[in-house]
Amino acid sequence: MSVRIILFTGKGGVGKTTSAAGTAALAARAGQRTLVLSTDAAHSLGDAFGRQVGREPVEVATNLWVHQVDAQRRFERSWGEIQGYLMSVLDAAGVDPITAEELTVIPGAEEVLALLELRNHVVSGDWDVVIVDCAPTAETLRLLALPEALGWYMTRVFGVQRRVVRALRPMLSRAAGVPMPEDAVFDAVERLHADLEQVQQILTEKDATVRLVLTPETVVVAEARRSLTTLSLYGYRVDGVIANRVFPEGGGDEWRAGWVAAQQAVLAEVRQSFADLPIWLSGYRADEPMGVDALAGFAEAAYGGDDSLAIPESGEGPLTITRTSTGAVLRIALPFAQRQDVDLARHGDELVVTVGSYRRLLSLPAALSRHTVSAARVEDGALQVRFRFEQEEQP
Ligand SMILES: Nc1ncnc2c1ncn2[C@@H]1O[C@H](COP(=O)(O)OP(=O)(O)OP(=O)(O)O)[C@@H](O)[C@H]1O
Numbered sequence: 001m002s003v004r005i006i007l008f009t010g011k012g013g014v015g016k017t018t019s020a021a022g023t024a025a026l027a028a029r030a031g032q033r034t035l036v037l038s039t040d041a042a043h044s045l046g047d048a049f050g051r052q053v054g055r056e057p058v059e060v061a062t063n064l065w066v067h068q069v070d071a072q073r074r075f076e077r078s079w080g081e082i083q084g085y086l087m088s089v090l091d092a093a094g095v096d097p098i099t100a101e102e103l104t105v106i107p108g109a110e111e112v113l114a115l116l117e118l119r120n121h122v123v124s125g126d127w128d129v130v131i132v133d134c135a136p137t138a139e140t141l142r143l144l145a146l147p148e149a150l151g152w153y154m155t156r157v158f159g160v161q162r163r164v165v166r167a168l169r170p171m172l173s174r175a176a177g178v179p180m181p182e183d184a185v186f187d188a189v190e191r192l193h194a195d196l197e198q199v200q201q202i203l204t205e206k207d208a209t210v211r212l213v214l215t216p217e218t219v220v221v222a223e224a225r226r227s228l229t230t231l232s233l234y235g236y237r238v239d240g241v242i243a244n245r246v247f248p249e250g251g252g253d254e255w256r257a258g259w260v261a262a263q264q265a266v267l268a269e270v271r272q273s274f275a276d277l278p279i280w281l282s283g284y285r286a287d288e289p290m291g292v293d294a295l296a297g298f299a300e301a302a303y304g305g306d307d308s309l310a311i312p313e314s315g316e317g318p319l320t321i322t323r324t325s326t327g328a329v330l331r332i333a334l335p336f337a338q339r340q341d342v343d344l345a346r347h348g349d350e351l352v353v354t355v356g357s358y359r360r361l362l363s364l365p366a367a368l369s370r371h372t373v374s375a376a377r378v379e380d381g382a383l384q385v386r387f388r389f390e391q392e393e394q395p
C-alpha cells in the first residue's frame with residue numbers, strides 16, 4: 001500500500017506550517033489516516049494546533065496525528081561515531097580520498113534523523129497520508145540532497161575500506177597511522193546506508209511531491225523559482241504552489257491599494273513562472289489560522305475544490321533517459337536554469353551536475369557505461385546530455 005507524501009517548503013515565515021497543517025486537517029476530514037511531521041526545530045506545529053506535541057505522535061483530531069521530530073535523540077551516538085571516524089580518515093596523514101568536486105555535503109545528525117523518522121512512518125503501514133512541514137528552503141534542500149550524497153560517501157569511503165580492512169587491519173594500523181574502524185562502525189554505516197537508500201526511493205516515487213509556499217513578494221518568488229530548479233535537479237516532483245497572504249481587493253486606503261496592486265503584479269509573474277503547476281491562492285486573513293477547524297478552513301479555501309491529495313498526471317519524473325540510434329539522451333528538467341548556471345563533468349560512471357551552489361552526483365546506469373558524452377546543452381528548462389556508444393577499438 002502506498003502512502004501519499006507531501007512536503008511543504010518555502011522561504012521563512014511564508015506559511016509552510018499553516019499550509020502543511022491545513023492540508024493534513026483536510027485529509028483527515030476526508031477519512032485519511034493522516035500524520036503531519038515537522039523537521040523544524042521550532043515547535044510551530046504544536047502552536048498551530050494549539051496543542052502540546054511531544055516526541056511521539058499525538059492525536060489532535062480524528063485521523064489526525066502530529067509528530068515533532070526530536071533531533072537530539074537516540075540517533076546521535078551512533079552517527080557521532082561514524083562521523084568521527086570519517087573525519088579521522090580525512091585528516092590522517094595527507095589522505096584526502098574525496099576531491100573537492102565530489103565533496104558535497106557533510107550532513108548533520110538532525111537531518112538524518114528526520115529522514116529516518118519519515119521513513120519509519122511511511123513503512124509502518126499506519127498512515128494513508130504523511131505531510132511534512134519542512135524548515136525554510138535552504139535547509140530543506142540540504143535535507144533532500146542528503147540521502148544520495150551520503151550514500152555516495154558510504155560506498156566510497158567505507159565500501160572500499162571494509163574489504164581491505166578485514167585482511168589488513170593488524171598490519172595497517174601499525175604501519176600507516178590511518179585509524180581503522182571497528183566492525184561496529186561498519187555495521188552502523190551499512191544499516192544507515194540501506195535506510196537512506198530507502199528514504200531516497202520513497203521520496204522520489206510518484207506519490208511523493210513537494211509544494212512550494214510563497215507570498216506575492218519579489219524576493220520570495222525569486223527564491224521559490226530557485227528551489228524549483230534545485231528540487232528538480234535532485235529528482236523531486238513539485239506538484240503545486242500555494243500563494244499565501246494575498247490581500248483581498250477593494251476598499252481601504254491608498255496604502256492598501258498600493259499593496260494590492262503590487263501583489264497582483266507579482267502574482268502575474270508567479271502564474272507565468274509556474275505555468276505548468278496549479279497555483280492555489282490563499283487570502284490574508286484577519287487573524288492567524290490556529291486550531292484544527294481554522295486550519296482545515298484555510299486549506300479548503302486555498303485548494304478551492306481541487307483535490308489536495310491528487311497525484312500529478314505527468315508520468316515522467318524530472319530525469320529521463322531515452323535511447324537513440326547512436327546512443328542515448330539523458331534529460332534532467334531544470335526549470336529556469338540558464339546555460340551559465342549549469343556545469344557538467346564526468347568521472348567514470350558518475351555524472352557530476354552542478355547548478356549554482358547545488359551539486360548532484362548521478363550514478364550512470366550500467367547501460368551507459370560504454371558510452372561517451374558527445375554533447376550537452378541547456379535548453380527550454382532542461383539539461384540534455386547526449387551519449388554516444390563507443391565501439392570496442394579493433395586492433
Ligand atoms: N493567510 C494568512 N493569514 C493570516 N495569518 C497567516 C496566514 N498564513 C499564515 N499566517 C500566520 O503567519 C505566521 C507564520 O505562518 P507559518 O508559521 O505557517 O509560516 P512558516 O512558513 O511555517 O514559518 P517558518 O519559516 O518560521 O517555519 C503564523 O502566525 C500564521 O498563523
Ligand SMILES: [Mg+2]
Nearest residue numbers: 016017040044
Ligand atoms: Mg514553520
